[in-house]
Amino acid sequence: MRIGITYNLKSDLPISSSVSVPEDAAEEFDHPETIEAIQEVLSKEGHEVHLLGGDLRVVEKIKEFGIEFVFNIAEGFQGRNREAHIPALLELLGIPYSGSDPLGLALTLDKALAKRIALSLWILTPKFWVLDELRSLCEIPDQFPFFVKPLWEGSSKGIRFSSRVENREQLEKEVKRLFDNYTRVPVLVEEYIPGRELTVAVIGNEPPEIFGIMELEFKNQKNKDFCYSLEVKRSWQDTVAYQFPAAISREAAQILERHALDLFKTFRLRDMARFDFRMNPDGKFYFLEVNPLPGLSPDSGDFVILAKKKGVSYSVLISRIFQTALGRYPSLFQANKQV
Structure with a gap:
């Protein structure tokens, strides 16, 4: 199958000499190593993989290479709909792709709208x-x-x-x-909700499944309440302890799992997503936000870290995401099985 990968590299950030940008402007964008790692996994499965980037030249490249499916991790450059730009373009072109659709991506990027959806499901949020x-x-x-x-x-x-x-x-x-x-x-x-920070990974479609629950905390126990600030994220190997599975009761885990699956289905997300919650000292869970486009760096990113702690290799994770997405397109899925 001819597969294209859509993405944004940190080096792609358009910078104007007349406009100042914050130091973390390209924080969501990927390093070339991530794109190469995904390309390697898909190539080893026998596919012809092309790198498409994440700007308007994607259209020309799709036509040039005869792309049949797109593995999308593009974040987009600007606006609250930026994560939806590439998926919307792919839908216009009629090209199947991985990940959530434009509406799901745009709705969840706006944290206030996502919180209002959570409240409509009787899920607590700050x-x-x-x-x-x-x-x-x-x-x-x-x-x-x-x-x-x-x-x-x-x-x-x-x-x-x-x-x-x-x-x-x-x-x-x-x-x-x-x-x-x-x-x-x-x-x-x-x-501000004091307490513990937990992230819930979901993968799959019909039905979606809980991939795991992981707790994030500081390695330095003097810092009680975890905060995933930019300072922490950039030094995560030295500062963050990832506990998998999270040390919570089965009853608490079931509540979190139910919340994550209810949100996944209500947002009509697809293939994968990660949900962040706080657990206060009374054991109540508060929904913070959802990431339907979690980072897939082979060395970092909560979804990948959780997978590795679960015993799932990077190649198996990428392959599962791809196969999950492909399953939404029966003709492509069957053709891929016959290869």
């Missing part, structure tokens, strides 16, 4: 406010601490140790930092 301008700060009550982040970014973009604020002075400073650095992106202020 109280939150969305700010479109600095003067809207007066609407936020004095119910500290809060956690402050961009409304539609991923990979810890915009999140720092300073994101947890304890008073109004810190809140104003943090909100201003985000508005200054992430133009045209609203700011999400949410109730």
Whole structure:
């Protein structure tokens, strides 16, 4: 099968000398090693694999190489619909692809909309406010601490140790930092939930399955409440302890599994996704956000780390994601089985 891989490299970020960009502007984009690793897995399965990139030249390359299926990990360059750009283009061209559809990707990138969906399912989420301008700060009550982040970014973009604020002075400073650095992106202020951080991986379609539950905590036990800030993410090997399976009761695990599957189905996600939750000291779970396009670096990324701790190799994981996506296209799936 002729397969194309769509992606964005960190080196692809369009930078203008007249426009300043935050230091983490390319944080979600991939290194060439990730693309090469995926290409190697698919090539070893007998496919002809082409690298398509993630801009408008994708159209020309699809026609040039006669692409039959796309393995998509493109994040897009700008706007709250950026993760949906390549999938929407592929749908317009009638090309089958891996991962969620444009609506699922756009809806889940907007953290406030995702939270409202969770609330409609009676799944707890921290109280939150969305700010479109600095003067809207007066609407936020004095119910500290809060956690402050961009409304539609991923990979810890915009999140720092300073994101947890304890008073109004810190809140104003943090909100201003985000508005200054992430133009045209609203700011999400949410109730800070003390406790444990857990991530739930889902894979599959009919039906989707729980791939595993993993807890993230600091290696330094003096730091009680885990925060996946940019500082932590960039030094994860030294600072983060990944506990798999998470040390929670079976009853608690069943609640988390049910929440993740309900959200996966309601968002109509496809193939894979990862859901982040906080567990407060009373054992209640709060939905934080969902990532339907989790990082697939062979060396890092929570989904890949969880898989390795589960005993699933990188090649097996990529192959399973591919086969899961292919299963949504019966004719391609059958043709692939006959190869």
